[in-house]
Amino acid sequence: MKFPFLKQAIPNLFSKPSTVLFPKVNVDAKPNYRGRLAYDPEKCINCGMCIKVCSPGAITRTFEEVEGGERITYEFDMTSCTFCATCEDFCSEKAIHMTQDYHMVATDPAELIVRGTRIKKKVLGQLTCGEECIFCGLCARSCPENAITVDRASKSWSVDTEKCVKCGICISKCPKKCLSFAEPAEEGVNCSDACIYCTLCAKKCPTGAIEVDRAAKSWTINREDCTKCGTCVAACPKKALSIGPIVEKAPAPAEGASPAEAPAPVEAAAEKVEAAAEAVAEKVGEKAEAAVERIAEKADEAVEAPKTEE
Amino acid sequence: MFKKLIADSTAKSPWIYHINTGSCNGCDIELVAVLTPRYDAERFGFKLAGTPRHADIVVVSGPITTQSKERLIRTLAQVPEPKCVVSLGSCPRSCNVFKGSYSVEGPLENFVHVDVSVAGCTPKPEAVIEGLYKATEILKQKREAMKK
């Protein structure tokens, strides 16, 4: 009969026990411990990546209309979280961080939800004047900043956007109701001519919104899928991508032609329209031709108008 | 005179019965780790009971699966008052990653009122000790409220 633990049992009686006296002694978790989540709403850009990658679906966001914009609330439910930190890895703004706090004991489960809120303001665009303007000058007289200039004789209306504080007094004074704040120019990802069609942006895009065809030298983006998170901008080796007012990308020049000789985008568009008009004219009769000629004239005006405005 | 003695003793001698209703066993391992020499919950009087009739605190881990729902309800009915139900980990509270599965019935709150929840996947043994300690305080209150 063997008693293998006798050699340990008797000396243990006379040595100190190896218990860590927990509640009396504070015990910290080790440095990379993934405990309670910490969320910084100020850094969050509301891309929603964390919601897409969360495996137990512990993250929810709610939108609420408030004055001046909308309130976005993110809720991270610790009673559903599996502490994998995938949300932390995928957050491009580093707004999510797993702390070392392991004391998550509660009688009321509402204590175990981490919440963060921010208000996203609606940005007002520039003051614009519509076609009904009779150049009466009432708006210019009522502007507290003297930002509007109206000339009745030459029928011109302009606004100094630096001085305009968007108070809206001119809008209420106008008798023809032709003044308004324009919708802000839509922002999106723009690809410049420096693009070498390396497809890195398409690979990095988390939502798969970018499509690059290396052979056909085309770069297209699905504006609805794009969350403007900026991953592609950071990934582009040629710094060809940027986020700003949307400008459509020009098609790549033909093989052998140098980029400098490529026609300007607007003129290229005008050429395309005329080519299309000819194609249509060949197929349809005279009436169609006339209609097409009218379209072509308007295209010319459109091409000339920006040039005169300069 | 005896009432106070009994109420104090109820908080100092809690016997635990553990039910695993379909968990991955991570939380079960942390619970028995609490009884090892390093964390030693026995200095507070905790002891694993062999049968639900001897238990004061019932610790449940795991999402409630279809197979275990019936047995869970019957086992919980066999525990004498005053009793306290502790949910261990995030599975009993919200079924964690097993949400919506064909064999998962739902969170523990649907079947019995949960007194203390210890969150974490898995919770650290120190967090488990904290949760059990809170459960003993609730047990004492329940004992004082019983048979007034």
Added chain:
Amino acid sequence: MTILKDLFYILVFPGALFAAVIGLLLAGIDRKVLARMQKRVGPPLRQPFYDFFKLMGKETIIPHAANKAAYLAAPVMSVASLMLMMLFIPIFGFSAFSGRADLIVLLYLITIPGVALIIGGSASGSPYAGIGISREMVTMMAYELPFIIVLLAVARKVGGSELCFSMQGIADWQAANGCALFHWALIPAAIAMLLVIPAEVGTQPFDVAEAETEICEGPLIEYSGAPLGLFKLATAIKMFVMTALFTALFLGGIRTGFVALDAVILVAICAVLTVLCMTLIHAVTARLKIEHLFKFYWTIVTGLALISLILVWLGL
């Protein structure tokens, strides 16, 4: 007056209160020393008292399939017989009730707690309890044989050719001739008795009847509340009774004359014996299976007791 004195003996001094308090204290010492042997802090010494009072405050649930009368009577029987035993065991010269055939009475009384456990288990109406009680029966058969032989050996040694079954007589003989343990013929019997004690009390490695994890606590599976509290109290008092019996049989030569001092010495010796024969063996062994337990008791332990009996019978 004698009625009051007898009531005092029964209820307070070596009877109910004394036995209960010291029994629970010994159970606490057992748990604490076990914890220290396992290199952990362990529960406070007062833990079994907390356990007992907590159980008194729990709800008693009587299962539907249980026989109510037997279910409730079994723990009471168990505790009562143990408290009664305490009255017959002398505390170094002072014994409450002593007659000519104490050892025979003790032998019958000591089987009652085991039988009460069996009755309680079978009254529970649970199949786990059925397994538990059959194991308990086999355990009882296993340790009763060497126990009887040890008692016979001591009786023969003390009384010569007419066996002395009186505990008071044994105590007096030891006062005159030195502790029975110092007579080398009785040493195997002492070792056998030390090995019988853990099986009587039901601690590991001989707790196969009440195996906690295998059969969900065996006969005690359906007990809750006050009846369970009484069963746990019975286990605790049994620790005290068995170690006190060992002291009275083998170490009875010490005598100071003051009952209080004798009682303190008795408690100290019982504590040492508890640690030696119960805690130490509990800490270093695993649970034995019922076949191995039976074989162990009927070969080794019985062998030791028989050696002692034969030596004593031959006059040594």
